Amino acid sequence: YCMAACTLLYAATAPLLNRFPAAAGLISCLVLFAATYTLPHTTYPVEGLAWLGFPSASFVSGDYYPLLPNVFLYLAGAFAARWFDGHHASGYPMWMMNANVPFLSMIGKLSLPIYLVHQPLLILIFTMVSSM
Structure with missing residues:
Protein backbone atom coordinates (compact mmCIF):
# COMPACT_ATOMS: atom_id res chain seq x y z
CA TYR A 1 0.00 0.00 0.00
CA PRO A 93 27.43 8.15 -10.10
CA MET A 94 30.41 6.79 -12.02
CA TRP A 95 31.29 4.27 -9.30
CA MET A 96 27.92 2.62 -9.94
CA MET A 97 28.52 2.45 -13.68
CA ASN A 98 31.96 0.87 -13.42
CA ALA A 99 31.01 -1.84 -10.95
CA ASN A 100 31.18 -5.32 -12.45
CA VAL A 101 30.49 -7.84 -9.70
CA PRO A 102 29.73 -11.25 -11.23
CA PHE A 103 28.02 -12.57 -8.08
CA LEU A 104 25.64 -9.60 -7.97
CA SER A 105 24.97 -9.92 -11.69
CA MET A 106 24.03 -13.58 -11.19
CA ILE A 107 21.70 -12.71 -8.30
CA GLY A 108 20.10 -9.98 -10.41
CA LYS A 109 19.36 -12.47 -13.18
CA LEU A 110 17.79 -14.86 -10.66
CA SER A 111 15.85 -12.29 -8.63
CA LEU A 112 12.36 -13.68 -9.33
CA PRO A 113 13.16 -17.29 -8.36
CA ILE A 114 15.04 -16.05 -5.28
CA TYR A 115 12.07 -13.87 -4.33
CA LEU A 116 9.59 -16.74 -4.76
CA VAL A 117 11.67 -19.25 -2.79
CA HIS A 118 13.04 -17.17 0.07
CA GLN A 119 9.84 -16.71 2.10
CA PRO A 120 8.71 -20.37 2.17
CA LEU A 121 12.30 -21.36 2.88
CA LEU A 122 12.58 -18.91 5.78
CA ILE A 123 9.23 -20.08 7.19
CA LEU A 124 10.43 -23.68 7.04
CA ILE A 125 13.74 -22.82 8.73
CA PHE A 126 12.12 -20.77 11.50
CA THR A 127 9.46 -23.43 12.08
CA MET A 128 12.14 -26.08 12.44
CA VAL A 129 14.25 -23.91 14.75
CA SER A 130 11.29 -22.93 16.95
CA SER A 131 10.19 -26.56 17.35
CA MET A 132 13.56 -27.60 18.79
Missing part, protein backbone atom coordinates in the same frame (compact mmCIF):
# COMPACT_ATOMS: atom_id res chain seq x y z
CA CYS A 2 2.60 2.55 1.05
CA MET A 3 4.71 2.29 -2.11
CA ALA A 4 1.64 2.56 -4.34
CA ALA A 5 0.25 5.51 -2.37
CA CYS A 6 3.62 7.30 -2.46
CA THR A 7 3.90 6.72 -6.20
CA LEU A 8 0.39 8.06 -6.74
CA LEU A 9 1.10 11.13 -4.60
CA TYR A 10 4.36 11.75 -6.43
CA ALA A 11 2.68 11.43 -9.83
CA ALA A 12 -0.04 13.86 -8.78
CA THR A 13 2.36 16.43 -7.36
CA ALA A 14 5.33 16.04 -9.75
CA PRO A 15 4.64 19.28 -11.65
CA LEU A 16 4.76 21.19 -8.36
CA LEU A 17 7.73 19.25 -6.94
CA ASN A 18 9.76 19.76 -10.13
CA ARG A 19 9.75 23.51 -9.43
CA PHE A 20 11.97 22.96 -6.38
CA PRO A 21 15.73 22.58 -6.74
CA ALA A 22 16.67 18.91 -6.32
CA ALA A 23 19.18 19.46 -3.49
CA ALA A 24 16.76 21.65 -1.51
CA GLY A 25 13.96 19.11 -2.00
CA LEU A 26 16.20 16.25 -0.91
CA ILE A 27 17.30 18.03 2.26
CA SER A 28 13.76 19.20 3.04
CA CYS A 29 12.31 15.72 2.63
CA LEU A 30 15.01 14.17 4.83
CA VAL A 31 14.33 16.76 7.53
CA LEU A 32 10.57 16.14 7.28
CA PHE A 33 11.14 12.38 7.45
CA ALA A 34 13.21 12.80 10.62
CA ALA A 35 10.65 15.21 12.11
CA THR A 36 7.71 12.85 11.51
CA TYR A 37 9.51 9.56 12.18
CA THR A 38 7.97 9.03 15.62
CA LEU A 39 4.36 9.79 14.58
CA PRO A 40 3.36 6.14 14.03
CA HIS A 41 5.12 5.04 17.25
CA THR A 42 2.44 6.76 19.34
CA THR A 43 -1.22 5.85 19.66
CA TYR A 44 -3.94 8.40 18.95
CA PRO A 45 -7.55 8.57 20.18
CA VAL A 46 -9.02 8.37 16.69
CA GLU A 47 -9.83 5.26 14.67
CA GLY A 48 -9.17 4.73 10.97
CA LEU A 49 -6.12 6.92 10.42
CA ALA A 50 -3.43 4.29 10.88
CA TRP A 51 -2.79 4.29 7.11
CA LEU A 52 -1.77 7.94 7.43
CA GLY A 53 0.51 7.38 10.42
CA PHE A 54 -1.84 7.90 13.35
CA PRO A 55 -2.63 4.44 14.76
CA SER A 56 -5.24 4.03 17.48
CA ALA A 57 -4.73 1.93 20.58
CA SER A 58 -6.71 -0.91 18.99
CA PHE A 59 -4.68 -0.95 15.74
CA VAL A 60 -2.63 -4.09 15.13
CA SER A 61 -0.46 -4.96 12.14
CA GLY A 62 2.51 -7.14 11.42
CA ASP A 63 3.44 -5.14 8.32
CA TYR A 64 2.89 -1.45 9.01
CA TYR A 65 4.29 1.23 6.70
CA PRO A 66 2.13 4.34 7.04
CA LEU A 67 2.16 7.24 4.64
CA LEU A 68 3.75 9.52 7.23
CA PRO A 69 6.76 9.55 7.51
CA ASN A 70 7.50 7.21 4.60
CA VAL A 71 6.22 9.53 1.87
CA PHE A 72 9.05 11.93 2.73
CA LEU A 73 11.64 9.19 2.30
CA TYR A 74 10.08 8.28 -1.06
CA LEU A 75 10.17 11.91 -2.18
CA ALA A 76 13.76 12.24 -0.95
CA GLY A 77 14.61 9.38 -3.32
CA ALA A 78 12.87 11.16 -6.18
CA PHE A 79 14.77 14.38 -5.46
CA ALA A 80 18.05 12.45 -5.13
CA ALA A 81 17.46 10.80 -8.51
CA ARG A 82 16.87 14.20 -10.07
CA TRP A 83 19.97 15.59 -8.37
CA PHE A 84 22.11 12.68 -9.65
CA ASP A 85 20.63 13.14 -13.10
CA GLY A 86 21.80 16.75 -13.09
CA HIS A 87 25.32 15.85 -11.98
CA HIS A 88 26.09 12.77 -14.07
CA ALA A 89 25.48 12.13 -17.75
CA SER A 90 23.94 8.71 -17.16
CA GLY A 91 21.96 9.69 -14.08
CA TYR A 92 24.10 7.48 -11.85
Whole structure:
Protein backbone atom coordinates (compact mmCIF):
# COMPACT_ATOMS: atom_id res chain seq x y z
CA TYR A 1 0.00 0.00 0.00
CA CYS A 2 2.60 2.55 1.05
CA MET A 3 4.71 2.29 -2.11
CA ALA A 4 1.64 2.56 -4.34
CA ALA A 5 0.25 5.51 -2.37
CA CYS A 6 3.62 7.30 -2.46
CA THR A 7 3.90 6.72 -6.20
CA LEU A 8 0.39 8.06 -6.74
CA LEU A 9 1.10 11.13 -4.60
CA TYR A 10 4.36 11.75 -6.43
CA ALA A 11 2.68 11.43 -9.83
CA ALA A 12 -0.04 13.86 -8.78
CA THR A 13 2.36 16.43 -7.36
CA ALA A 14 5.33 16.04 -9.75
CA PRO A 15 4.64 19.28 -11.65
CA LEU A 16 4.76 21.19 -8.36
CA LEU A 17 7.73 19.25 -6.94
CA ASN A 18 9.76 19.76 -10.13
CA ARG A 19 9.75 23.51 -9.43
CA PHE A 20 11.97 22.96 -6.38
CA PRO A 21 15.73 22.58 -6.74
CA ALA A 22 16.67 18.91 -6.32
CA ALA A 23 19.18 19.46 -3.49
CA ALA A 24 16.76 21.65 -1.51
CA GLY A 25 13.96 19.11 -2.00
CA LEU A 26 16.20 16.25 -0.91
CA ILE A 27 17.30 18.03 2.26
CA SER A 28 13.76 19.20 3.04
CA CYS A 29 12.31 15.72 2.63
CA LEU A 30 15.01 14.17 4.83
CA VAL A 31 14.33 16.76 7.53
CA LEU A 32 10.57 16.14 7.28
CA PHE A 33 11.14 12.38 7.45
CA ALA A 34 13.21 12.80 10.62
CA ALA A 35 10.65 15.21 12.11
CA THR A 36 7.71 12.85 11.51
CA TYR A 37 9.51 9.56 12.18
CA THR A 38 7.97 9.03 15.62
CA LEU A 39 4.36 9.79 14.58
CA PRO A 40 3.36 6.14 14.03
CA HIS A 41 5.12 5.04 17.25
CA THR A 42 2.44 6.76 19.34
CA THR A 43 -1.22 5.85 19.66
CA TYR A 44 -3.94 8.40 18.95
CA PRO A 45 -7.55 8.57 20.18
CA VAL A 46 -9.02 8.37 16.69
CA GLU A 47 -9.83 5.26 14.67
CA GLY A 48 -9.17 4.73 10.97
CA LEU A 49 -6.12 6.92 10.42
CA ALA A 50 -3.43 4.29 10.88
CA TRP A 51 -2.79 4.29 7.11
CA LEU A 52 -1.77 7.94 7.43
CA GLY A 53 0.51 7.38 10.42
CA PHE A 54 -1.84 7.90 13.35
CA PRO A 55 -2.63 4.44 14.76
CA SER A 56 -5.24 4.03 17.48
CA ALA A 57 -4.73 1.93 20.58
CA SER A 58 -6.71 -0.91 18.99
CA PHE A 59 -4.68 -0.95 15.74
CA VAL A 60 -2.63 -4.09 15.13
CA SER A 61 -0.46 -4.96 12.14
CA GLY A 62 2.51 -7.14 11.42
CA ASP A 63 3.44 -5.14 8.32
CA TYR A 64 2.89 -1.45 9.01
CA TYR A 65 4.29 1.23 6.70
CA PRO A 66 2.13 4.34 7.04
CA LEU A 67 2.16 7.24 4.64
CA LEU A 68 3.75 9.52 7.23
CA PRO A 69 6.76 9.55 7.51
CA ASN A 70 7.50 7.21 4.60
CA VAL A 71 6.22 9.53 1.87
CA PHE A 72 9.05 11.93 2.73
CA LEU A 73 11.64 9.19 2.30
CA TYR A 74 10.08 8.28 -1.06
CA LEU A 75 10.17 11.91 -2.18
CA ALA A 76 13.76 12.24 -0.95
CA GLY A 77 14.61 9.38 -3.32
CA ALA A 78 12.87 11.16 -6.18
CA PHE A 79 14.77 14.38 -5.46
CA ALA A 80 18.05 12.45 -5.13
CA ALA A 81 17.46 10.80 -8.51
CA ARG A 82 16.87 14.20 -10.07
CA TRP A 83 19.97 15.59 -8.37
CA PHE A 84 22.11 12.68 -9.65
CA ASP A 85 20.63 13.14 -13.10
CA GLY A 86 21.80 16.75 -13.09
CA HIS A 87 25.32 15.85 -11.98
CA HIS A 88 26.09 12.77 -14.07
CA ALA A 89 25.48 12.13 -17.75
CA SER A 90 23.94 8.71 -17.16
CA GLY A 91 21.96 9.69 -14.08
CA TYR A 92 24.10 7.48 -11.85
CA PRO A 93 27.43 8.15 -10.10
CA MET A 94 30.41 6.79 -12.02
CA TRP A 95 31.29 4.27 -9.30
CA MET A 96 27.92 2.62 -9.94
CA MET A 97 28.52 2.45 -13.68
CA ASN A 98 31.96 0.87 -13.42
CA ALA A 99 31.01 -1.84 -10.95
CA ASN A 100 31.18 -5.32 -12.45
CA VAL A 101 30.49 -7.84 -9.70
CA PRO A 102 29.73 -11.25 -11.23
CA PHE A 103 28.02 -12.57 -8.08
CA LEU A 104 25.64 -9.60 -7.97
CA SER A 105 24.97 -9.92 -11.69
CA MET A 106 24.03 -13.58 -11.19
CA ILE A 107 21.70 -12.71 -8.30
CA GLY A 108 20.10 -9.98 -10.41
CA LYS A 109 19.36 -12.47 -13.18
CA LEU A 110 17.79 -14.86 -10.66
CA SER A 111 15.85 -12.29 -8.63
CA LEU A 112 12.36 -13.68 -9.33
CA PRO A 113 13.16 -17.29 -8.36
CA ILE A 114 15.04 -16.05 -5.28
CA TYR A 115 12.07 -13.87 -4.33
CA LEU A 116 9.59 -16.74 -4.76
CA VAL A 117 11.67 -19.25 -2.79
CA HIS A 118 13.04 -17.17 0.07
CA GLN A 119 9.84 -16.71 2.10
CA PRO A 120 8.71 -20.37 2.17
CA LEU A 121 12.30 -21.36 2.88
CA LEU A 122 12.58 -18.91 5.78
CA ILE A 123 9.23 -20.08 7.19
CA LEU A 124 10.43 -23.68 7.04
CA ILE A 125 13.74 -22.82 8.73
CA PHE A 126 12.12 -20.77 11.50
CA THR A 127 9.46 -23.43 12.08
CA MET A 128 12.14 -26.08 12.44
CA VAL A 129 14.25 -23.91 14.75
CA SER A 130 11.29 -22.93 16.95
CA SER A 131 10.19 -26.56 17.35
CA MET A 132 13.56 -27.60 18.79
